[in-house]
Amino acid sequence: MFQPLTLMLGLRYAGARGRRSFASFVSGFSTVGILLGVTALILVSAVMNGFEQQLKDRMLGVIPHVLVTQESRRLADPAAQAARFYGHPQVRASAPFIRAEAMLQGPGHLTGAELYGVVPQTPADALLHSLDPRTREYFEYLPYGLVLGSGLARSLGVGPGDEVRVTVTEGSRFTPLGRVPSQRVFTVVGTFSTGNDVDGQVALARLEDAARLLRYGEGEASGLRLWLEDPFALAQLPALPEGLVYDSWQQSRGELFQAVAMEKRLMSLMLALIILVAAFNILSAMVMVVTDKEAEIAMLQTLGLSRPKVMAVFMIQGGFSGVLGSLLGFALGLLLSTNLDAVLNVLGINFYSSAGGSQLPVLLLPGQLLTILLSTLVLCVLASLYPAWRASRVQPAEALRYE
DSSP states (O other), X not given: OOOHHHHHHHHHHHTOOGGGHHHHHHHHHHHHHHHHHHHHHHHHHHHHHHHHHHHHHHHHTTSOSEEEEETTBOBSOHHHHHHTTTTOTTEEEEEEEEEEEEEEEETTEEEEEEEEEEOTTOTTOHHHHTSOXXXXXXXXXXXXXXXXXXHHXXXXXXXXXXXXXXXXXXXXXXXXXXXXXXXXXXXXXXXXXXXXXXXXXXXXXXXXXXXXHHTOOTTOBSEEEEEESSTTOGGGSOOOOTTEEEEEHHHHHHHHHHHHHHHHHHHHHHHHHHHXXXXXXXXXXXXXXXXXXXXXXXXXXXXXXXXXXXHHHHHHHHHHHHHHHHHHHHHHHHHHHHTHHHHHHHHTOOOHHHHTSSSXXXXXXXXXXXXXXXXXXXXXXXXXXXXXXXXXXXXHHHHTTTO
């Protein structure tokens, strides 16, 4: 523990003025730099965390986490395959599905989509449960009803009650005129909106209607949809027998999450460089102070102050700027993060259109906040280490020769 004398001298040098006004200015500038760097790092990290969590909730909340399919064939007995997942701690629910590439034709418009045949009564299907009650009722009981993503409905120019012709090649048949794809007129019963690219790609039909369109046999399906307690615990799923494969969300949507994670890391790195530059400013300011005060250091040594205590004095001086900037930046970052929308409203800045919601998502992670604070404090202490060591190596005889 530092003696009161070293603490008093260190704090006195940290707040000194006079001939060291330029060094004090550089030190103060460094404190402000660390303050702004820590504030920006906390604020940007909180917003990026919020966007990442929002993306997970919107996407992983509406799409199945895992698909179990049979290589190059239809799944003949989905119920038997679903039995192997009963009681598994990670599998929350399972349901058969049918999937096919389809062409959808509206009044004067034609576009491609992924057609999914699903069981409307599946409790774990958050996408179906996000529909309004009337749409869900129509979808459950109306034969050949279709639920479209909002983007897909806009591109076709259709809405509830309109008819859409669905054409698929998988259920095609041979006729005297050649091979004819399977097609059927469906009635749009409603739309869904998830806020991501699923809205422009997916159309939902009842499992039995999709089976008739694609000419599936009794009890056949494309595979099983699985919903997990933890979408990232894919490695805990049981091994499948030969011929069956897992198709997880990481394979179909993983690149998007990787891009968001990489963007978050790059932003954090760029903001961390601000803190690094401020730490180097602390180092340069301390070197100037040590050079200017060699005579005082020598006099302190002749009065009995040991070299370790001299080093402690200048460690306190250098650490003061870093600790002050880190703590103020940490407090300011938390304050701005928890009141971000109010601050943006006062400044007249609106990011809501790009955020896709009524407010910017903010998520503060305690572990991340602690890492930012401790890393900044350690960096500032390391920046003051060399100047303090240099101060402790001052030779009193040489420093006082011309005094």
